[in-house]
Amino acid sequence: MQNENELGDYLRARRAAVAPVDIGLPDGGPRRVPGLRRDEVALLAGMSTDYYIRLEQGRERHPSEQVLRAIAGTLRLDDAATAHLFRLGLSVVGTAAAAATVAPELLRLMDGMRDVPAFVVGAAQDVLAANAMARELYRGFDRYDNLLRMIFLDPFARDFYGDWDQAARIAVGNLRASSSQFPQDERIERVVGELSVRSPAFTGLWARYEVRPRTHEDKHFRHPQVGELRLHFESLAVTSAPGQHVSFYSAEPGSATADALVLLGCLSEREAASTEQTNPLVEGEFRS
Template identity: 45%
Template sequence: MDTPAELGEFLRTRRARLRPEDVGLISYGARRRVPGLRREELSQLAGVSVAYYTRLEQGQSNNASEGVLDALAAALRLTEDEHTHLRNLARPGRTKRRPAERPDSARPGTRQLIAAMGDVPVVVVDRRFEVLAWNPLGHALTAGHLDARSPERPADRPNLQRLLFLDPHTRELYPRWDEEARRAVASLRLAAGQYSEDRRLAELIGELSMKSPEFAALWSRHPVNSCTFGAKAFHHPTIGALELSFEMLQVPDDSGHRMLMYSAEPGSSSEAALRLLGNVTRSAVTRTEQPTAPRDPKAAMLNAGGDSRPESR
């Protein structure tokens, strides 16, 4: 990804959302050619020269100090996630290395853990939001129309972002799709800044920008948010409507893997619906794994060419 260009776009979008009166500056009513703060106004607030800030916004400086970045973040009233994103874009060479291009996979311990969480839907994703693993309930909740074993095949591994914007079944799953789309783009923006040298991540963004006008429009606004917790509404094809809380937990290593887990409020109709989905899923898994009844030993022997004479009376 073109990190200098991304930095300039990010700074411009954040300047545009602030008015002089929002930050205590006097506006004399002169017609402004661009929305939001001017470069010189932001420079004044951050305590840096206009020339230096202009170079930074134009991607001509890649050695901004922590003090300058902190001052800009304060002047622009950035959130914690936006502040992190600013540092990632402004100083990419100091914080990132090129990720390995070989297919990723969830650790055996992670797979064992999510398998033990039978009553909790869990989906394990990598930094690109590719599904590395899911337990049966996680699969049934989020992508029951897909092959449950697809995460095991890197060539056609599901990607949560691609499904959300390009798969019609997934779109129908979220009655508040616009809200889900904004959340997805904001979290993908943060990942793109953190892993700016990840070629496959850049290819995913390019694909979605080309194939989904809705994604392209949201991406141009440069939203940034980690989206690690919150609530989601579902309209599931099997159990109907439910509202679930979600938590995105980081796996404690440097892999970038995360576990997306869902839960329902105790005593709610959503909890009952989730329990029903669990029962349906377990029944389906049991039928799939049910061993065939053992054949009659005598019939097996006959079929194998044994003695076929009838028994004497």
């Protein structure tokens, strides 16, 4: 996943994503390459074309904060994308390692949540823990283990997600954000490596280099048993465990989805009762 000119790769990908009309330049008709030309970025950022070319080619390794901020403005980078540009351009070292173990207190909190799906994911989007409602929500997948693998490698995802393209794009942008925070994380590298080999769709989205941490959004699911679900998603960082986020889904009160969540809860309770009969929990063990 790491290379010798990641800054150049990032600049080229983000430059290709900006249309000339987006920044007030006249539409000159078809271009040989998508997005802005290097001389246009240089002009708008207030630097020489030669200097910008050396940045993209990796021959200039020490840009100033002023230069990076000018480029970020020209390429219309948001806060997360700008922060990633600064990490690359200023050689800022990210967090050394992401946490892989979920605290017992958090497990206990989620286990007590009976009305909403809740789960914890790690930096590589591995599902580290989930309550009964979350497991029931994702029951149609072959494995409920890694959100990226589920989206790109499990055929059920195409039916489950109301807008698969959007779900895939958001998931990849979120993984990019994690890889920016944890550039040496071996688990992230393994996930990227596997998906790059097995999923052309992932490879194409990864090459776009969109850095977008997922914090909240509205989701549309098609559950095989309870039907359509339109849920609001919130993701909260676990400050005591770097890289971990606890995620919750909720429904608008009185909506059809709220009724569907009640049915989903009944199904999860039935499944939990069946599991307890075949494999009783010992005292103090969490259902997660």
